[in-house]
Each structure stands twice: as C-alpha cells, then as structure tokens.
Amino acid sequence: MRILFSSLRARLTLWYTALLTGMLALLGTTALILLDRGLRDNIDTSLKSVAVSIADSVRRPSSPGRDLDAALNALLGPFGPGPTSRFFRLLDPFGRPDPRIVPRPRMQFPLSPEAQLNARQGRETYQTITLPPPQRGDREGIPVRLLTLPVIERGRMIHLVQVAMPLESADAARSRFLLILLGLIPLALGGAGVGGWFLARRALAPVDAMVDTARAIEAEDLSRRIEAADSTDELGRLAAVLNAMLERLERAFTAVKHFSADAAHELRTPLTILKGEIEVALRSPPTPEEYRSVLVSCLEEVDRLSTLVTDLLFLARSDSGNMSIARTPVNLTAVLRDVCVALGALAEAAHMSFKHDAPTELWVRGSETMLFRLLFNLGENAIKYTPEGGTVTLTLEPRGTEADLAVRDTGAGIAAEEQPHIFDRFYRADPARSRGGTGLGLALARSIVLAHGGQISVESRVGQGSCFTVRLPLVSVQQPVLPPGQGESKSEGERRE
Numbered sequence: 001m002r003i004l005f006s007s008l009r010a011r012l013t014l015w016y017t018a019l020l021t022g023m024l025a026l027l028g029t030t031a032l033i034l035l036d037r038g039l040r041d042n043i044d045t046s047l048k049s050v051a052v053s054i055a056d057s058v059r060r061p062s063s064p065g066r067d068l069d070a071a072l073n074a075l076l077g078p079f080g081p082g083p084t085s086r087f088f089r090l091l092d093p094f095g096r097p098d099p100r101i102v103p104r105p106r107m108q109f110p111l112s113p114e115a116q117l118n119a120r121q122g123r124e125t126y127q128t129i130t131l132p133p134p135q136r137g138d139r140e141g142i143p144v145r146l147l148t149l150p151v152i153e154r155g156r157m158i159h160l161v162q163v164a165m166p167l168e169s170a171d172a173a174r175s176r177f178l179l180i181l182l183g184l185i186p187l188a189l190g191g192a193g194v195g196g197w198f199l200a201r202r203a204l205a206p207v208d209a210m211v212d213t214a215r216a217i218e219a220e221d222l223s224r225r226i227e228a229a230d231s232t233d234e235l236g237r238l239a240a241v242l243n244a245m246l247e248r249l250e251r252a253f254t255a256v257k258h259f260s261a262d263a264a265h266e267l268r269t270p271l272t273i274l275k276g277e278i279e280v281a282l283r284s285p286p287t288p289e290e291y292r293s294v295l296v297s298c299l300e301e302v303d304r305l306s307t308l309v310t311d312l313l314f315l316a317r318s319d320s321g322n323m324s325i326a327r328t329p330v331n332l333t334a335v336l337r338d339v340c341v342a343l344g345a346l347a348e349a350a351h352m353s354f355k356h357d358a359p360t361e362l363w364v365r366g367s368e369t370m371l372f373r374l375l376f377n378l379g380e381n382a383i384k385y386t387p388e389g390g391t392v393t394l395t396l397e398p399r400g401t402e403a404d405l406a407v408r409d410t411g412a413g414i415a416a417e418e419q420p421h422i423f424d425r426f427y428r429a430d431p432a433r434s435r436g437g438t439g440l441g442l443a444l445a446r447s448i449v450l451a452h453g454g455q456i457s458v459e460s461r462v463g464q465g466s467c468f469t470v471r472l473p474l475v476s477v478q479q480p481v482l483p484p485g486q487g488e489s490k491s492e493g494e495r496r497e
Contacts, residue, residue, distance in 0.1 A: 024189070040145070048149070051124070088164070091160040093158065115148040127148070129143070130143050142166055144164040148160060148161070149163070206235045214242070270302075273297070274298055325367045328365065329365055330368045332405075335375060339375040352383065352390045358396040362398060363475050374470070378407040380441065383409075385409065392409045393408045398474065402474060403471070411466060452472055454471050455471045456471075
C-alpha cells in the first residue's frame with residue numbers, strides 16, 4: 001500500500017477522493033435532515049388544516065346525535081381516503097370523547113398533560129407517538145404525528161380536536177432517499193477517483209517532462225533548458241527558477257573550464273623556462289655569477305606565475321559572480337595622476353609621447369587598488385601597441401552622472417571583426433602584435449569595470465589607432481582638503497600589491 005501511494009499522482013487522487021467523500025457525506029447528511037424536516041412540516045401543515053376544518057364545523061350549529069359524525073366524515077372526504085380522515089377525535093374540555101362521534105378502535109389517542117396545559121392556554125400541541133400494532137402478530141406499532149388543537153368560542157375552550165397522521169409515508173420517502181444516496185455516492189466516488197487520476201496525470205505531465213529534461217542535463221552540457229507550456233502558472237515559475245539555476249551552474253562550470261584551460265595554457269611557458277634554467281644549471285658546474293643569473297631568471301618566472309595566478313583567480317571569481325569589493329569613495333582624478341607617473345616612464349622608455357588631462361576632482365565608489373589596475377592596464381596596453389614616435393593620451397571628464405575616461409593611441413588599430421573579441425582572455429588580434437604579457441590585461445579591465453557598475457567600449461580603425469572608453473557612475477562626496485604630499489598619492493608598487 002505504501003508503494004502504491006508513493007507517487008504524487010496517487011496521493012493527489014487519494015486526497016481528492018477523500019475530500020470529496022467528506023463533502024458528499026456532509027451534503028448527504030444535510031439533505032437528509034432537510035428532507036426529514038420538510039416532510040414533517042408538510043405533515044404538520046396538513047394536520048393543522050384538518051384540525052381547523054373540524055373546529056370550524058364544531059362551532060356551527062348542528063343536529064344532535066350522529067349528524068355531527070356524518071358531517072365531519074363528509075367534511076374530511078376531500079382530504080382523501082387515507083388514514084387522516086379516520087384518525088381524529090373530538091373531546092370535551094375535560095378530555096372525554098364527544099358522544100356525538102362514533103368511537104373507532106384506532107382513534108384512541110392519548111391526551112398528555114402537556115397537551116391539556118397548552119390547550120387551556122389556547123395553544124396547539126404537536127407530538128410524535130406510536131400506536132399499538134393493528135394485529136396481534138405485528139411486533140412494531142404505528143408511528144403517527146398527533147396534533148391536539150383547542151376549539152375556542154367566546155374566549156373559552158369548548159372542545160379539543162385531535163388529528164393524527166401516520167409517519168409511514170414520510171419514513172418510506174426518507175428511506176428511499178437514503179438508499180439513493182448510498183447507491184449514488186460510491187458511483188460518484190468511483191468516477192471522481194478515475195477523473196482525479198486523469199486530471200492529476202495531465203496536470204503533472206509537465207513535471208515528468210521537466211524530470212526527463214533534467215536527467216538529460218549533464219555537467220558536460222548545461223546549455224539545455226526546461227520548457228514550460230505556460231510561464232505564468234506554478235509549473236512555469238518552477239521551470240523559470242530551474243532554468244535560472246542551470247544558467248548559474250553553466251556560468252560556474254564555464255568559468256572553471258576557462259580557468260583550467262587558461263591556467264594550463266599560460267602556466268606551461270614559465271614552468272618550461274624554469275625547468276630549462278634549472279637543468280642547464282645542473283648540467284655543468286656554473287660560476288657564482290651564472291648561479292645568480294639563473295636564480296634571477298627563475299625569480300622573474302616565479303613573479304610572472306604569481307601574477308598570472310592572481311589574475312586568473314580574479315577572473316574566475318568575476319565570471320562566477322562571487323566577487324565582492326569594498327566600495328568606498330575614491331577620487332578618480334588622483335588615481336589617474338598616480339597612474340600617469342608610471343605610464344609616463346613606460347612611454348618615455350618606448351620613445352613616444354604621453355599626454356593626460358583630468359579635472360580637479362571626480363569621485364566614484366569602488367576599490368582604489370582595482371581602479372589603479374584598470375587605468376594602468378589600459379594605458380600599458382596602449383603603449384605596448386603604439387609604435388615609436390606615436391602618442392598615447394588619457395583624458396578624464398564628467399559626462400552627466402558618469403565619469404568618462406578615454407585612452408587613445410596612434411597605433412595600428414584593430415579590425416572591426418576582431419573588436420568583439422579583444423576583451424576575451426588570451427585573445428590577440430594578430431600574433432605578430434604580441435609583445436609579451438599574459439594576454440589578460442583587457443579581460444581584467446572589463447571585469448573591474450563591470451564590478452564597479454560601469455561600461456567599457458572600444459573604437460578603432462586600422463592604421464589610425466584605437467580609443468578605449470570607460471564610464472563609471474559618479475558620487476557626490478565632500479572630502480576634506482589635505483596638505484600637499486598626503487592622502488591620495490601612492491607609489492605604483494603600493495597600488496599594484
């Protein structure tokens with residue numbers, strides 16, 4: 001039994017059938033009570049009509065003797081040949097049978113003290129009694145409904161009228177109704193169970209489809225999504241939540257794959273160099289100067305590995321959406337000035353012109369270290385791909401509610417079909433343009449911009465140079481004025497830690 005109702009479809013059908021059983025039982029009981037009350041009200045109405053007719057006849061002058069009995073029998077004729085016309089008695093105020101009415105054996109109704117008391121107060125009395133069985137062999141008596149009505153004339157009671165009606169017809173009607181209920185309820189429950197099973201199966205069919213789709217989704221292929229016929233109902237919202245979860249999982253798995261591939265791609269070169277340097281050093285007894293040269297080369301490769309691992313971890317956190325930064329007000333103008341000190345030295349070594357322009361203060365909210373890294377990467381990238389004698393320009397200006405940073409160069413430019421990919425990791429538009437580095441500079445710049453709620457774009461023409469534009473939301477901050485040489489200025493090494 002437990003296995004049978006282990007499925008949600010079976011439990012829904014069982015709950016639906018049980019609820020319907022309770023409702024039908026409640027409705028059937030209520031209907032039976034109302035039917036019984038209605039039947040008794042009809043009987044009481046009929047009894048009172050007969051009793052009032054008899055009372056009116058008694059109040060009229062009539063001949064003595066049997067004329068009253070004949071008149072009453074004639075009066076009750078229209079009420080039908082049923083027992084109502086025979087089950088009546090006429091009593092005097094003391095409860096004694098009126099001698100003008102021919103006594104009948106089945107007309108011996110009791111006159112209870114309650115009925116007598118009500119009659120003296122001018123009220124009728126309804127009672128349900130059981131008459132003796134008509135034959136000696138019968139075990140059960142006849143249940144009847146008895147009405148005792150006082151006949152009032154000139155303010156005093158002159159007679160008592162008792163009228164009775166058997167309850168056999170009402171009991172039979174109630175029994176037939178009960179049998180009909182008992183016969184129809186199982187049929188209704190059976191039909192409801194079959195219908196509930198069909199409806200539950202049809203309603204849960206999208207869930208089965210979701211289960212089949214979810215089973216087919218594996219870690220190697222998270223691009224599939226769960227389809228829902230109606231996106232506004234509960235199942236549609238469930239499918240939307242599951243699809244959002246799959247999308248997050250896909251991003252996370254993709255980030256892990258990219259991290260693994262990028263790490264394997266970039267770590268191979270410095271590790272190979274380290275291995276070669278160490279093998280050369282071990283192959284022959286070097287001099288102390290050669291030892292020092294090998295160790296310096298190894299240290300450079302270790303620094304390169306450390307920087308590469310740090311950048312890859314940053315990009316992995318950015319791709320998975322788990323990167324959080326401490327957001328504080330930062331004077332972007334001061335950061336730009338610090339960056340220009342380091343970039344000016346690089347441009348001078350590369351024999352090119354370097355220019356920069358910025359307003360007094362522009363405040364943004366974010367990480368000062370990351371913003372320094374952003375500006376330095378963009379400027380370094382421009383210097384790297386600008387030939388000798390060229391010009392690199394950094395400008396910062398307010399544009400509405402945003403700070404607009406532009407990094408322009410007069411290099412070879414980037415082709416239009418290659419521009420959408422330049423922010424991808426390890427992407428180089430032309431292998432001949434590679435001049436060292438890890439190939440992560442622009443990817444890091446984009447991640448930093450997105451982490452600060454900004455936008456980054458590029459405009460470039462082949463042979464005319466490129467312009468990288470960064471827009472960051474401004475904030476209004478009242479910063480205290482500090483003496484020269486204090487506050488914002490930091491060395492390049494401190495910024496890049």
